Amino acid sequence: MSMIEENRAQASAALPGPSLAGVEDFLALLKPRVMSLVVITALTSFVAAPAGLHPVLAAVALLCIAVGAGASGALNMWWDADIDAVMSRTANRPVPAGRVTPGEALAFGMTLSVGSVLMLGLTANWLAAGLLAFTIFFYVVVYTMWLKRWTPQNIVIGGLAGAMPPMVAWAAATGTVGLESAVLVALIFMWTPPHFWALCLIKSDDYARAGVPMLTITAGPDETRRQILLYSIALAPLGVAPAFVGLGGPLYLAVAIVVGLEFLRRAVKVYRVREGDAARKAAGGLFGFSLIHLFALFFVLIAEKLVGIAPLTGPVPGWM
Amino acid sequence: MAMVEPHDEDKGLVLTEEQLRRRKARNVAIAVALFVLVVLFYLVTVFKMGGNVANRPL
Known part of the structure; x- marks a missing residue:
C-alpha cells in the first residue's frame, strides 16, 4: 500500500460515516412536547398583552420563541447524550441512539439559537431577544451543564428557563416586562x-x-x-x-x-x-x-x- | 455509526439506498426551511414598514 493510499485509509477510518439522520430525528431534537408547552404559554401573553404587535409579527415572534426553545432542547440533547444513553426514557433519543452525531446536534442547536434570537430582535424588539437569549443560556449552560449533575435543586432553579416564555412573549408584544x-x-x-x-x-x-x-x-x-x-x-x-x-x-x-x-x-x-x-x-x-x-x-x-x-x-x- | 463503504478509485464513496433517501429528505427539508425564511423576512419587512411607506416625504 502506498503512503497516499495509507493516509486515505486512515482518514476514512477517522471520519464518521455518511449521516443516517432523518428529518424526523432533527425534529425530535427540538423536543416537540416541551415546545408545545412553550407555544401555549407564550401565545397566552401575546393574546393577553395590551396593544402589542401586528398579528403577523406576533406569529413570527411566537415562531422565534418556539424555535429558541427547540434549539435549547437540541443543545441539551447534545450535552446530555451520555446520561440519556443509560436512561430507558431517553435512550432512543437521536444522539444516544446514534442516528444524529453530537456535532450535528451542536451545529443544529447553535444555528437555531442564534437565528431565533436575531429574528426575534428584528421582528419585535431587542429586550425580547435578550430575554430569549438569556432563557436559552440558562437552560443549556446553567441547568444542563451545571445544575443538573451537581445539585438536587437542579429542576427547581433550572425550571426558570421553562417558565420564561410568557415573559419573552410579553416583552415582544409590549416592549416591557x-x-x-x-x-x-x-x-x-x-x-x-x-x-x-x-x-x-x-x-x-x-x-x-x-x-x-x-x-x-x-x-x-x-x-x-x-x-x-x-x-x-x-x-x-x-x-x-x-x-x-x-x-x-x-x-x-x-x-x-x-x-x-x-x-x-x-x-x-x-x-x-x-x-x-x-x-x-x-x-x-x-x-x-x-x-x-x-x-x-x-x-x-x-x-x-x-x-x-x-x-x-x-x-x-x-x-x- | 454507519460504516464507510470501501473506496472505489472511480466511484469514490458509494452511499446505500437508505443513506441516499435520508440525504434527499434532509436536502428537501433545508430547501423548505430556506424558503420559509425568505417568506418570513418578506412579511416582517412589509409589516414593520406598515403605513410608513405611504407617509414618507416625496
Whole structure:
C-alpha cells in the first residue's frame, strides 16, 4: 500500500460515516412536547398583552420563541447524550441512539439559537431577544451543564428557563416586562418541581443509573413527597393570581380554583400513599394531571380573551 | 455509526439506498426551511414598514 493510499485509509477510518439522520430525528431534537408547552404559554401573553404587535409579527415572534426553545432542547440533547444513553426514557433519543452525531446536534442547536434570537430582535424588539437569549443560556449552560449533575435543586432553579416564555412573549408584544408576565412566570416556576418530582418518583432507578442527583435519590422518596406537597401548597395561590392582576376573568378564577384543588388533592395522595403500586399510581396520576392543570389554566386565559370575557381587575398600575 | 463503504478509485464513496433517501429528505427539508425564511423576512419587512411607506416625504 502506498503512503497516499495509507493516509486515505486512515482518514476514512477517522471520519464518521455518511449521516443516517432523518428529518424526523432533527425534529425530535427540538423536543416537540416541551415546545408545545412553550407555544401555549407564550401565545397566552401575546393574546393577553395590551396593544402589542401586528398579528403577523406576533406569529413570527411566537415562531422565534418556539424555535429558541427547540434549539435549547437540541443543545441539551447534545450535552446530555451520555446520561440519556443509560436512561430507558431517553435512550432512543437521536444522539444516544446514534442516528444524529453530537456535532450535528451542536451545529443544529447553535444555528437555531442564534437565528431565533436575531429574528426575534428584528421582528419585535431587542429586550425580547435578550430575554430569549438569556432563557436559552440558562437552560443549556446553567441547568444542563451545571445544575443538573451537581445539585438536587437542579429542576427547581433550572425550571426558570421553562417558565420564561410568557415573559419573552410579553416583552415582544409590549416592549416591557409587566407584572402580569411575572405572575405567569412564577406560576410555571412553582408548578415545575411537583410536576418533575412526580415523574422522578416513578423513574427514580433511571436517574440513579445515570448518576443524576435528583431529590428522590439524594433525599429519598419520602422527603420528595414532602417537597411535592409544599410546592403544591405554594402553587395554589399562584394559580388564581392571574385573576387579580388584570389577566383572568370569572371563568378563569373558577377553573383555577377547581384544578388547583384537584392538584392539591393529588399531591396529598402522593404524600400519604407511599408503598407499592398504589404509590406509583398516585405519582403517575399527579404527573399526568399536572400537564392538564397547566394547559387548562393557559387555555382558559386565551379563551376568555377570544370570546371577550373581561378580566376581574384592571392592570396593576405603576409596575415597570 | 454507519460504516464507510470501501473506496472505489472511480466511484469514490458509494452511499446505500437508505443513506441516499435520508440525504434527499434532509436536502428537501433545508430547501423548505430556506424558503420559509425568505417568506418570513418578506412579511416582517412589509409589516414593520406598515403605513410608513405611504407617509414618507416625496
